[in-house]
């Protein structure tokens with residue numbers, strides 16, 4: 001079994017194609033239950049479960065129609081924030097009320113916070129009556145379709161809200177192809193990318209050299225989706241602006257931790273990274289599998305079975321780097337100053353993040 005949506009939201013950042021897919025799954029479950037006059041009444045991230053940890057996980061809706069529970073839960077503002085305005089006053093038996101909750105949920109996944117944040121029912125009603133506001137700086141990073149989708153669900157008049165079937169026909173769902181969902185990024189990986197940019201050109205080159213020699217096809221396929229997600233102008237490299245926009249998109253602009261990481265990205269304006277550099281930046285070089293890769297590449301490049309890399313030998317493998325940079329590299333990683341890089345010294349280059 002995988003996580004609930006609330007667990008996912010607390011550790012990972014979701015991309016729009018993935019949010020779109022989760023929403024579609026959710027609507028299919030709702031369309032089915034609504035066609036049998038079953039209203040869920042309690043849609044919130046705790047009740048949305050994934051059947052596995054992969055990006056292909058199927059979404060399951062838990063805790064259908066708990067009437068007696070509802071009364072108890074109404075005093076709980078956490079749950080209340082997902083409820084449709086008409087539910088405050090009257091019955092819970094309208095499928096349209098579930099659709100409001102779907103709107104709240106999609107808003108939360110996209111924007112990173114609830115649409116109507118309030119301490120109590122009265123305040124919540126007032127905010128809902130004022131109407132929906134979407135922070136422009138965040139929503140502009142997403143498609144116009146998802147903006148429209150949210151607007152058509154968070155409609156005060158329940159009779160004017162999209163039904164589950166209508167929602168499934170919304171153009172948002174034809175925006176992405178199956179398999180478009182990039183894997184999720186977590187905070188650690190975002191830090192890895194930031195730290196990679198800070199490295200000297202030569203170290204970046206060594207990282208991508210090892211990556212291009214040793215990554216598996218499956219790995220490349222999976223990360224290619226993520227690379228394409230960042231490379232919005234599709235020119236085969238990620239610019240500083242594309243990186244920042246992409247991280248904002250997956251990192252929720254109002255997430256304080258991500259904001260801090262973003263602010264610490266200092267990249268030359270013209271700095272671009274290609275796919276193998278990107279793959280290198282995001283890899284967990286401390287993992288056993290990657291340490292194995294580093295060793296294999298080292299053995300591939302070393303001096304005829306002598307077990308080390310000399311300056312001359314390594315320069316041939318990675319051309320186009322000024323001598324001064326090589327000097328700096330040896331200064332930093334040739335710990336015992338014998339002008340050769342041993343396998344342990346080579347590994348330190350990757351392990352010192």
Ligand SMILES: [Ca+2]
Nearest residue numbers: 231235237238
């Ligand atoms: Ca680009």
Ligand SMILES: [Ca+2]
Nearest residue numbers: 334336338340
């Ligand atoms: Ca040495």
